[in-house]
Amino acid sequence: MKTIKLLLGFAFMATVFTSCYVEETHYIDEPAISLNQLLNSYDLWYVDINATEGYGETPFMQIAFTLSFDNGRLYANNNLVDFGSQGNGYGVQIGNYDAYDMILDVDHVIDGYDSFDVYQVDNNTIELYNPYNDTSYFLDGYQKSNFDYDFIFYDNIHYFLQEYEAWEKTYTSNYGALNDFDDENYLQFLSGGNDATFRSSQDQNVYNTNNIYWDFVGDYGVGDVSGTRYLKTLTLDYDFFSNEYFELSVINDSTIELFHANSGTLYEFRGSGYIQYYRSTDAEGKSTTEVDRFKKRKQNTKKVENNRTNTRNTLESI
Numbered sequence: 001m002k003t004i005k006l007l008l009g010f011a012f013m014a015t016v017f018t019s020c021y022v023e024e025t026h027y028i029d030e031p032a033i034s035l036n037q038l039l040n041s042y043d044l045w046y047v048d049i050n051a052t053e054g055y056g057e058t059p060f061m062q063i064a065f066t067l068s069f070d071n072g073r074l075y076a077n078n079n080l081v082d083f084g085s086q087g088n089g090y091g092v093q094i095g096n097y098d099a100y101d102m103i104l105d106v107d108h109v110i111d112g113y114d115s116f117d118v119y120q121v122d123n124n125t126i127e128l129y130n131p132y133n134d135t136s137y138f139l140d141g142y143q144k145s146n147f148d149y150d151f152i153f154y155d156n157i158h159y160f161l162q163e164y165e166a167w168e169k170t171y172t173s174n175y176g177a178l179n180d181f182d183d184e185n186y187l188q189f190l191s192g193g194n195d196a197t198f199r200s201s202q203d204q205n206v207y208n209t210n211n212i213y214w215d216f217v218g219d220y221g222v223g224d225v226s227g228t229r230y231l232k233t234l235t236l237d238y239d240f241f242s243n244e245y246f247e248l249s250v251i252n253d254s255t256i257e258l259f260h261a262n263s264g265t266l267y268e269f270r271g272s273g274y275i276q277y278y279r280s281t282d283a284e285g286k287s288t289t290e291v292d293r294f295k296k297r298k299q300n301t302k303k304v305e306n307n308r309t310n311t312r313n314t315l316e317s318i
Contacts, residue, residue: 034099035099035100035101035102035103035104035118036069036099036100038118038120038126039069039099039104039126040069040070040071041141042124042141042142042143043068043089043090043142043143043144043147044066044067044068044077044089044090044141044142044143044144044147045066045067045068045069045126045139045140045141045142046065046066046139046140046141046142046147046152047061047064047065047066047067047137047138047139047297048137048138048139048140049062049137049297049298049299049300050299050300050301051137051138051301052135052136052137052138052299052303053135053136053138053304053305053306053307053308054130054133054134054135054136054303054304054305054306054308055134055135055303055305055306056130056132056133056134056135057133057135057296058111058114058130058133058135058137059110059111059296060076060094060095060106060108060110060111060114061128061137062296062297063076063078063277063295063296063297064076064077064078064094064297065077065078065080065083065152065156065297066090066091066147067139068090068091069097069099070090072096072097072098073093073096073097074093074094074095074096074097074106074108075087075090075091075092075093075094076091076092076094077090077091078091078092078094078276078277079091079163079276079277080152080153080156080157080159080160080163081160081163081253081254081271081274081276082253083149083152083153084149084150084153089144089147089149092276093109094108094109094110095107095108095109099118102117102118102119103115103116103117103118104116104117104118104128114130114132115130115131115132116128116129116130117129117131117308117311117312121138124140124141124142125138125139125140125141126138126139126141127139127308129306129308131310131311131312134306134308134310135306136306136308150229150230151229153250154229154230154232154250155229156297157222157232157248157250158189158195158222159191159295159297160250161189161222161256162189162190162191162195162275162295163271163274163275163277163295164254164271164272164273164274164275165188165209165210165272165273165274165275166186166187166188166209166212166271166272166273167186167187167188167189167256167269167270167271167272168185168186168206168269168270168271168272169184169185169186169187169267169268169269170255170268170269170270171266171267171268172265172266172267173265173266173267175264175265175266176260176263176264176265176266177262177263177264177265178263179260179262179263179265180238180244181244181260181263181265181267182265183202184200184201184202185201185202185203185204186200186201186203186206186212186214187199187200187201187236187269188200188201188212188214189220191295191296195298196219196220196221197217197218197219197220198217198218198219198220198236199214199216199217199218200214200215200216200218200236201213201214201215201216202215209272209273216238218236218237218238218239219237220234220235220236220237221234221235221237222234222235222248223235225247230249230250231247231248231249232247232248232249233245233246233247233248234246234247234248234258244260244262245260245261245262246258246259246260246261247259247261251268254270254271254274255268255269255270255271256268256269256271257269275295277295
């Protein structure tokens with residue numbers, strides 16, 4: 001995560017991350033430049049997952065926060081840990097691509113071949129239409145110099161919590177009233193499903209996260225705090241002693257701070273077992289390892305039918 005800048009424009013939030021594709025949208029039918037030039041005209045293409053149209057899903061698009069196109073090499077920021085610094089801000093290479101005649105062919109290192117029809121919506125927005133699942137993704141282009149990495153980080157902080165196998169309690173303040181949460185030493189936030197499941201453990205000094213015995217499984221939620229983007233609320237739903245409420249702050253890419261509102265106690269947790277959402281490959285580009293729990297970004301808006309007409313003559317199996 002890049003150093004937090006205190007003075008960030010709220011206008012950027014409104015224009016970058018709120019997309020509305022309605023009937024009045026005017027597409028640029030014939031771009032003045034080639035598709036490859038268009039894709040290379042911006043450093044980063046932000047995947048506006050909430051603007052997606054259609055009921056299908058393209059796996060690598062669902063996991064990516066940004067895509068970058070570099071002379072046939074496709075890069076993505078799939079993780080929030082080291083977001084803005086990994087790969088000099090571009091993330092990791094996830095495959096190769098070929099761009100021609102407003103068609104984008106992608107050879108993903110894990111998912112294999114996909115093909116998209118590309119439509120230029122405006123000067124910095126493109127639509128990637130996948131005719132094989134009748135779904136359109138909308139990408140907004142930005143240069144690294146004006147891309148707000150910090151906003152993306154905090155706007156998706158629940159995914160950040162999921163990027164470690166466990167969070168280990170490393171500090172408890174000597175002030176604050178005694179409370180039941182004092183006994184909890186490990187937390188885990190699970191991806192997949194409804195993205196709202198956590199586990200906790202009272203184990204101590206566990207070296208291998210696989211050996212943690214999880215005492216409790218419940219639901220959690222992350223909320224906003226009015227007036228600031230850099231402070232969140234975290235609610236852990238414990239059935240046996242009701243909900244626990246915290247103010248959640250991020251110290252760095254591996255440490256979070258939880259302030260327990262009811263007792264006034266401050267805790268710090270350190271992430272253990274980093275989950276990189278990109279699987280390593282051998283010399284031939286084949287996958288050699290797999291991530292146990294597959295994260296995907298979920299659309300917060302209601303899915304709608306895609307009105308895009310499939311212009312491909314055939315939908316051959318690849």
